[in-house]
Amino acid sequence: MDQVLDKLKQNRAFLCLECGKCTAVCPISAYNHSYSPRRLLAEGLFYEGKDLVSDNLLWSCLTCQLCSQRCPVDVKYSDYMRDMRAEAVKQGKSGNASHGGALHYIMEMAASPKLKQNRTGWIDKNLKTKQKGDVLYFVGCLPYYQDFFSKDFEFEPISIAKDTVKILNYLGIEPVVMDNERCCGHDLYWLGKLDTFDQLGKLNLEAIEETGAKTVVTACPECAVTLKQLYKERLGRVGFQVKHISEIVAENIEKLKFKNLDLEISYQDPCRLGRYMNVYDAPRQSMTAIPGVRLKEMAHNRRSAICCGTTNWTNCDVVSKQIQQSRLKEAKAAGAETLVTACPKCQIHFRCAGCGEQTEKIDIKLTDFVNIIASALDG
Amino acid sequence: MATKTCAKIKEEKNKIFVPNIVVFACNWCSYAGADNAGVNRIQYSPNFRVIRTMCSGRMTPGFVLKALKMGADGVLVSGCHFGDCHYIFGNYKAVDQFEKTKALIKTLGFEEERIRLEWVSAAEGPRWAELINEFVAQITKLGPSPLNNNPKYEG
Numbered sequence: 001m002d003q004v005l006d007k008l009k010q011n012r013a014f015l016c017l018e019c020g021k022c023t024a025v026c027p028i029s030a031y032n033h034s035y036s037p038r039r040l041l042a043e044g045l046f047y048e049g050k051d052l053v054s055d056n057l058l059w060s061c062l063t064c065q066l067c068s069q070r071c072p073v074d075v076k077y078s079d080y081m082r083d084m085r086a087e088a089v090k091q092g093k094s095g096n097a098s099h100g101g102a103l104h105y106i107m108e109m110a111a112s113p114k115l116k117q118n119r120t121g122w123i124d125k126n127l128k129t130k131q132k133g134d135v136l137y138f139v140g141c142l143p144y145y146q147d148f149f150s151k152d153f154e155f156e157p158i159s160i161a162k163d164t165v166k167i168l169n170y171l172g173i174e175p176v177v178m179d180n181e182r183c184c185g186h187d188l189y190w191l192g193k194l195d196t197f198d199q200l201g202k203l204n205l206e207a208i209e210e211t212g213a214k215t216v217v218t219a220c221p222e223c224a225v226t227l228k229q230l231y232k233e234r235l236g237r238v239g240f241q242v243k244h245i246s247e248i249v250a251e252n253i254e255k256l257k258f259k260n261l262d263l264e265i266s267y268q269d270p271c272r273l274g275r276y277m278n279v280y281d282a283p284r285q286s287m288t289a290i291p292g293v294r295l296k297e298m299a300h301n302r303r304s305a306i307c308c309g310t311t312n313w314t315n316c317d318v319v320s321k322q323i324q325q326s327r328l329k330e331a332k333a334a335g336a337e338t339l340v341t342a343c344p345k346c347q348i349h350f351r352c353a354g355c356g357e358q359t360e361k362i363d364i365k366l367t368d369f370v371n372i373i374a375s376a377l378d379g
Numbered sequence: 380m381a382t383k384t385c386a387k388i389k390e391e392k393n394k395i396f397v398p399n400i401v402v403f404a405c406n407w408c409s410y411a412g413a414d415n416a417g418v419n420r421i422q423y424s425p426n427f428r429v430i431r432t433m434c435s436g437r438m439t440p441g442f443v444l445k446a447l448k449m450g451a452d453g454v455l456v457s458g459c460h461f462g463d464c465h466y467i468f469g470n471y472k473a474v475d476q477f478e479k480t481k482a483l484i485k486t487l488g489f490e491e492e493r494i495r496l497e498w499v500s501a502a503e504g505p506r507w508a509e510l511i512n513e514f515v516a517q518i519t520k521l522g523p524s525p526l527n528n529n530p531k532y533e534g
Binding site: 117119 | 439440441442444445447448475478479482483485486487488525526
């Protein structure tokens with residue numbers, strides 16, 4: 001009982017005013033009426049020895065922090081969910097893993113120091129990388145997504161990695177790309193598997209320190225937030241600066257020469273880049289600097305952006321599909337022909353929204369921020 | 380992970396590695412084929428454990444990856460021959476999933492030969508025994524999987 005009490009205290013749950021703003025904005029609550037952040041919190045507050053961790057709804061939270069953004073007293077709801085999940089993991093429980101759990105097994109396997117991956121096969125002759133240097137490109141899960149999703153969704157996740165190196169090369173930077181890089185552990189952290197997360201963190205920090213990198217660039221907001229904030233929180237030492245590629249592009253926008261693209265785009269703020277890291281303007285400034293690109297904002301944008309429907313590859317269900325579909329419709333209604341995201345996972349989830357016989361096909365192109373910038377580069 | 384002493388490494392060198400193999404066999408053909416091998420009293424390698432699935436199409440990359448994560452040295456997926464599938468197209472689905480799996484384990488750094496997809500019918504008991512012997516020999520040659528924390532040696 002004391003453990004639940006500690007978790008509630010740590011995450012400011014006793015300050016809850018029961019105003020219900022969290023439930024009003026929660027994307028899950030909008031479609032699954034049995035889910036409510038306020039009620040899940042209240043169940044903890046009126047705990048009285050009930051079994052709180054067996055509830056499957058525990059795994060539904062997207063940890064998108066839209067509720068925390070609106071909370072007048074800053075209850076840390078996502079963190080409370082993580083702590084309760086860690087408790088559930090101790091009791092041998094877990095959520096419904098999507099994709100047969102394959103992606104979770106990959107993350108857990110990567111925590112073994114004996115594993116020697118072949119993850120740099122995508123680097124071709126046109127891309128310049130090195131083994132040691134100041135700037136490191138942290139690729140993340142893209143090589144695995146390439147193997148897993150490229151056939152099903154007819155897109156090349158690895159093109160995001162290629163285009164990131166292309167942009168960095170254009171700016172005169174030769175990034176370090178590690179072959180012994182491991183999963184950053186973001187998903188395991190939010191699923192409460194903190195031991196495996198710590199193990200991955202230690203291995204990654206050691207590998208990065210070995211290359212002597214002072215700046216780590218990522219094209220994935222989840223990797224960025226993990227390297228920047230979560231490693232500091234759990235492991236206490238991060239001896240480098242972490243930047244998302246959109247920040248690098250925005251800083252060096254004068255050095256980039258663009259050709260005309262003629263595109264009407266809308267931008268999906270990934271929750272980790274927006275609400276976690278407060279990067280809203282960098283990707284917008286970078287994309288609108290391209291001549292011919294017109295940005296049409298969706299009804300929910302920036303701080304109010306709605307999540308892509310699934311996180312951590314867990315509890316993907318009909319609710320996730322509905323969130324994705326409504327988001328795509330929103331982009332369409334804003335007048336965009338292409339929806340740009342800065343997170344590879346958002347793109348995978350939106351591509352999945354049109355799959356299946358029962359779902360409505362929404363005619364909108366999807367692409368990554370990096371792909372747009374790289375395709376507009378002149379020379 | 381205990382550091383191996385010189386004496387232990389020497390000892391392992393002279394011994395033969397005994398692999399631990401996980402087999403996913405479909406209910407209608409391959410599982411019955413394995414049964415047939417038993418009924419015919421065919422002697423063959425005992426280093427494998429069969430997990431019965433209703434169809435080879437039930438196998439997803441997650442199955443194979445979980446087996447490897449838990450320390451299996453090799454994974455064999457076996458189903459009905461093309462055209463014989465009880466669910467008509469299940470084994471075609473298995474081929475798609477298997478290709479995905481192969482790409483994933485290559486990126487993870489495992490040898491491609493650690494996993495295999497085969498078709499065995501209910502009447503092919505002798506072929507089943509032959510196939511298992513062949514696969515066991517193949518994995519023995521490759522040695523223990525990097526994730527196998529407790530490899531066994533014999534002889």
